[in-house]
Amino acid sequence: MRRNLLSLITRTVFNSNFVFQRYSSNANQFVNVKVIDRDQKPIDAKAKVGSNMLDVILDNKIDIDGFGACEGTLACSTCHVILDSENYKTLPEPVEEENDMLDLAFGLTPTSRLACQIIVEPRMKDWVFVVPKDVNDQR
Amino acid sequence: MLTHVVRRSFTSCLIRRSLSTISSQSSSPSPPPPIRICVVGSGPAGFYLTQNLLKLHQSLPVTIDILEKAPVPFGLVRYGVAPDHPEVKNVIHTFTKIAEHEHVRFIGNIHIGHTVRLQELQQFYHIIILAYGSSVERTLNIPGETSLENVFSAKDFVGWYNGVPENAQLRPKLDGTDCAVIIGMGNVALDCARILLSPIDDLAKTDITDQALDILRQSRIRHVILVGRRGPMQVSFTIKELRELTKLNGVQSMLKKEDFQQIDQNMIDKLERPRKRLTELMLKTVRTNQTKDHAERFWYLKFWRRPRRINGKTMVESVDFEYTEPVDRQQFANENLFVKENGTIETVPCGLVIKSIGYYGVQIDPWLPFDKERGIILNHQNRIDDRPGFYCTGWIGRGARGVIVETTTESHTVAKRIMDDIEQGRLQNLHDVKSGGDGLISLAKSRQVRCISYDDWKKLDAHETKLGLSKGKPREKILNIDKMLELTSNSNS
Numbered sequence: 001m002r003r004n005l006l007s008l009i010t011r012t013v014f015n016s017n018f019v020f021q022r023y024s025s026n027a028n029q030f031v032n033v034k035v036i037d038r039d040q041k042p043i044d045a046k047a048k049v050g051s052n053m054l055d056v057i058l059d060n061k062i063d064i065d066g067f068g069a070c071e072g073t074l075a076c077s078t079c080h081v082i083l084d085s086e087n088y089k090t091l092p093e094p095v096e097e098e099n100d101m102l103d104l105a106f107g108l109t110p111t112s113r114l115a116c117q118i119i120v121e122p123r124m125k126d127w128v129f130v131v132p133k134d135v136n137d138q139r
Numbered sequence: 140m141l142t143h144v145v146r147r148s149f150t151s152c153l154i155r156r157s158l159s160t161i162s163s164q165s166s167s168p169s170p171p172p173p174i175r176i177c178v179v180g181s182g183p184a185g186f187y188l189t190q191n192l193l194k195l196h197q198s199l200p201v202t203i204d205i206l207e208k209a210p211v212p213f214g215l216v217r218y219g220v221a222p223d224h225p226e227v228k229n230v231i232h233t234f235t236k237i238a239e240h241e242h243v244r245f246i247g248n249i250h251i252g253h254t255v256r257l258q259e260l261q262q263f264y265h266i267i268i269l270a271y272g273s274s275v276e277r278t279l280n281i282p283g284e285t286s287l288e289n290v291f292s293a294k295d296f297v298g299w300y301n302g303v304p305e306n307a308q309l310r311p312k313l314d315g316t317d318c319a320v321i322i323g324m325g326n327v328a329l330d331c332a333r334i335l336l337s338p339i340d341d342l343a344k345t346d347i348t349d350q351a352l353d354i355l356r357q358s359r360i361r362h363v364i365l366v367g368r369r370g371p372m373q374v375s376f377t378i379k380e381l382r383e384l385t386k387l388n389g390v391q392s393m394l395k396k397e398d399f400q401q402i403d404q405n406m407i408d409k410l411e412r413p414r415k416r417l418t419e420l421m422l423k424t425v426r427t428n429q430t431k432d433h434a435e436r437f438w439y440l441k442f443w444r445r446p447r448r449i450n451g452k453t454m455v456e457s458v459d460f461e462y463t464e465p466v467d468r469q470q471f472a473n474e475n476l477f478v479k480e481n482g483t484i485e486t487v488p489c490g491l492v493i494k495s496i497g498y499y500g501v502q503i504d505p506w507l508p509f510d511k512e513r514g515i516i517l518n519h520q521n522r523i524d525d526r527p528g529f530y531c532t533g534w535i536g537r538g539a540r541g542v543i544v545e546t547t548t549e550s551h552t553v554a555k556r557i558m559d560d561i562e563q564g565r566l567q568n569l570h571d572v573k574s575g576g577d578g579l580i581s582l583a584k585s586r587q588v589r590c591i592s593y594d595d596w597k598k599l600d601a602h603e604t605k606l607g608l609s610k611g612k613p614r615e616k617i618l619n620i621d622k623m624l625e626l627t628s629n630s631n632s
């Protein structure tokens with residue numbers, strides 16, 4: 001009887017750990033986000049937690065020509081996205097190298113980031129990422 | 140019975156109907172002939188425009204040929220981007236996908252304006268877009284510039300370390316002097332400085348040519364002076380490249396406090412973000428000048444100097460600079476500052492001079508409307524003046540400035556303009572049947588020119604990569620055009 005109780009307790013603890021671990025490790029967890037493309041069309045995307053927003057745009061096959069030219073190596077500014085100011089404030093500060101690249105981005109705003117540097121977290125559910133439209137349209 | 144999928148776009152239906160009415164004699168409409176598009180130039184401008192134009196093929200039959208003068212694609216991505224910037228070359232993965240698209244054909248080794256005239260392209264294509272960049276360097280036009288040895292344009296120096304066949308024999312002498320002067324303060328000037336100052340072991344792991352490595356290994360150059368005509372608020376280089384130079388192993392930045400004295404917080408606060416951060420980094424670099432104890436190489440910025448004369452017997456020995464000053468001192472921080480000379484001459488001894496003062500484009504055919512002063516094609520919103528069906532994009536249309544992001548952004552706009560012209564019926568001859576690349580390649584063949592396909596390039600690519608692998612480099616570029624052509628025709632690697 002005691003052995004059964006012991007094994008029951010042990011199993012429960014293990015199972016709880018397993019359950020706890022499953023929720024806290026975010027294995028294969030996705031959140032829904034919205035991407036506004038260059039023509040101002042809103043697109044729903046499933047963002048994998050732990051990946052970056054450039055990966056998200058590529059994985060969801062969102063067609064934005066020239067986006068992410070350097071493939072996330074902080075050597076260009078083509079994955080420039082604009083966030084709303086509340087969300088922007090909650091992101092960790094950009095590293096120096098990201099700021100250096102943002103300097104060259106078209107249509108830079110105070111709430112601009114490079115998508116390849118934004119790591120998806122569960123709290124980003126329903127966030128909106130705007131790809132700036134061409135500034136060359138005026139030329 | 141309908142062999143093509145019914146498309147939803149109303150305008151493209153209109154175009155298709157008008158195209159098929161003219162070409163069809165039977166009672167059922169035949170599919171319209173494909174619109175043949177030709178892009179002249181296979182650098183970023185050509186490839187990104189092609190990527191954007193491929194959207195057309197969702198509603199219309201279209202083929203896009205990317206023509207290239209060299210036997211190899213990618214333009215400045217292969218021949219301009221510095222060897223220690225491999226991440227910038229990641230764009231090649233995207234370009235490869237584009238080139239291998241079923242409606243895209245890369246045609247290399249064809250020199251438009253030479254083997255085939257520009258107007259002749261109209262036999263084969265409905266729409267022609269010129270994206271051939273800016274290949275000529277600006278000159279100083281001062282005594283000694285062309286007569287003395289070891290005076291190079293940055294275009295040739297960069298071409299030399301990047302394996303451009305026509306620069307393979309450059310042979311700069313780097314072992315007879317410890318001082319190099321680079322005229323110009325743009326990113327290309329910084330690239331040249333970095334290649335001269337970087338530890339050789341770091342360079343040896345890049346795709347810099349072996350030939351350049353051998354010469355750099357013998358280099359005695361310890362001081363690199365970048366000289367600008369104006370002041371610290373007019374530098375053209377950007378922050379990433381400057382930061383890179385300040386962090387180079389074994390290299391000490393030697394910026395002078397006096398050059399930056401006039402810059403106060405008030406001035407800085409008024410600047411746009413990119414210029415502000417760049418200026419702040421220069422000021423920070425001045426303050427931390429003395430920190431590197433074991434530096435063996437040094438770089439300097441000399442402002443307010445205009446080159447007047449290059450001196451020497453057979454090889455350069457010094458450069459005479461005339462001091463300049465702002466015409467209006469209040470404009471010190473203005474990017475468009477005008478300066479005037481003040482008569483004082485300074486002679487800077489050096490054994491190597493690199494001129495890095497910009498590029499301009501060439502008029503590849505007299506029939507092409509061209510602004511020789513600015514070195515760009517005459518155009519309005521990318522439509523070439525008085526040449527319906529002809530467009531331009533990239534540096535040849537707007538001037539030789541800007542990095543990849545300018546090009547990707549522009550190509551989106553240019554593609555929209557072309558697609559708009561198609562849909563609004565502004566292009567008259569779209570109903571003609573044209574042979575595109577097949578016709579062009581036949582014509583080239585009749586003129587003894589063998590065109591290179593993308594598959595041919597891949598053979599050369601594999602060979603260069605394999606050669607590089609054995610040396611711990613991403614690739615070893617082949618420097619000889621004949622050898623390149625030979626390697627693109629071998630069926631075995």
